[in-house]
Amino acid sequence: MHGQQAIDSERVTAIQQALIREHYLSGEPSGKWDPESQAAMLKFQGDQGWQTKITPDSRALIKLGLGPDHSGALNAGNGASFNALPTHGAEPAQAEGFVAASGVSH
Numbered sequence: 001m002h003g004q005q006a007i008d009s010e011r012v013t014a015i016q017q018a019l020i021r022e023h024y025l026s027g028e029p030s031g032k033w034d035p036e037s038q039a040a041m042l043k044f045q046g047d048q049g050w051q052t053k054i055t056p057d058s059r060a061l062i063k064l065g066l067g068p069d070h071s072g073a074l075n076a077g078n079g080a081s082f083n084a085l086p087t088h089g090a091e092p093a094q095a096e097g098f099v100a101a102s103g104v105s106h
Helices: 009-021 035-047 058-063 092-102
Strands: none
Touching: 009 035, 035 058
16 A cells, blocks of 8 residues: 555564554454454554554554554664763853843843
8 A cells, every 4th residue: 555654473473462442442452454453452542542453553562561662663672772961061252252242130
């Protein structure tokens, strides 16, 4: 289908297990995003009052205890770290200039 993203079979299995646990799907997880799995997700999302669409809604995944899947995120799992900005502040004279320019007195 045009524009539909494929879902990794491990992710599908986890979604199916959660849908089975919540009684929206019966049987054993197949790892395939089949019509039964799609229908179960649509019903689950509809029961929550959310937009129903075939691709799982992130709110639905969170509610099912699965959270969003970041496995396809850029650099995910490659030891990437999101470092905080340096903590050293502005130069004192520069900071004084900002305070003066802001019109705020201390």
